[in-house]
Amino acid sequence: MDVFAALKPRRKTRVVNVGGMGIGGDDPIRVQTMTNTDTLDTVATVAQIKACVQAGTELIRLTTPTPKHAQALGSIREMLLADGIFVPLIADIHFLPAAAFEALKWADKIRLNPGNLLDGKIFRVLEFNDASYAKEIERIEENLLPFIEAVKKSGKALRIGCNHGSLSDRILSRFGDTSFGMVESTMEYLRIFKKHEFNDIVVALKASDPLIMIESNRLLIDTMDKEGMDYPIHLGVTEAGNGEEGRAKSTLGIGTLLLEGIGDTIRVSLTEDPVKEIPTCYGILQATHRRITRTEFISCPSCGRTLFDIEPVTNIIKERMGHLKGLRVAVMGCIVNGLGEMADADYGYVGGAHGQVSLYRKKELVKRNVPEKEAVDELINLIKSDGLWIEEKEV
């Protein structure tokens, strides 16, 4: 079966240009992360950005709480450029409008959090009727107007990013702690920017619980579609944790939506060095078939029928062939279920009699009973003879 034919089409979005990098449309789903250094410590921040770029990040977000932090982005960019590194910089603004204005000079994209920027959160319960609530929206629009004018002139992009944990007292009082509240908090801003003809926006709704994150994004898409908005979506499970737990939650939240065709850029948020987030991002994109960047491996869990040590061989094959983007390679313990299970693979390494391996091209048996010690090299020779081998440095 052609898995790509079974894949739900990606939701159509506009392309938002972030420092020369497109997010949305038919552009690849972008991988991003965020530094965890003090942005004012430009040396440490540049070192971390370099490591993240080396690992494959395509955009990087930096915490920018004050105008001074925003200015530091200018120095950071200069230092990166001096070393030949260009990566779009995203300023993460929460509370201070002055920081947002300053960031327009130095960043490629500005992230605004509607829950924090023009509203407060001290867990007050506020009373609204429809008229008084409408007045609040007018207040927000009035306060946003100078920034909307400035961002239009700057040519920079925005991310409107709402987090479940930072809904304002106003939103909580009106809509409760709900997915609908998260969506409305975001939509209020989107409607204002759209009304004033600024549309270079990427939207993000994040929660630490993947189920809330999934539900709120589905509702957001539904609402945006009804209101004629095609903004690209940034996906992430925020505060996902670390280790297996953080990766499992992120994979569930991000992967589910990607399979539904939702998502134009992703971040896996881990309580770890940001460099470690990036392989998981690419792993999720590969597993959902949304962005293929390496060899696809199929390997069986092995059982009593396996007559060779499958785990180390699988690791060796992954190490030597992991760079063959788009190729599918199967490592199977035996032929009993093996051939059927690996039917989609381009090449198969299948256990035979004790210490012997058979090699397949698609379903065709090409070499029978190759001694195990020679079998990995023989498989590489087979791929080479088919003209599909690429040296790793060429990739």
Ligand code: SF4
């Ligand atoms: S392919 Fe063969 S060795 Fe692997 S799990 Fe299935 S039956 Fe066992």
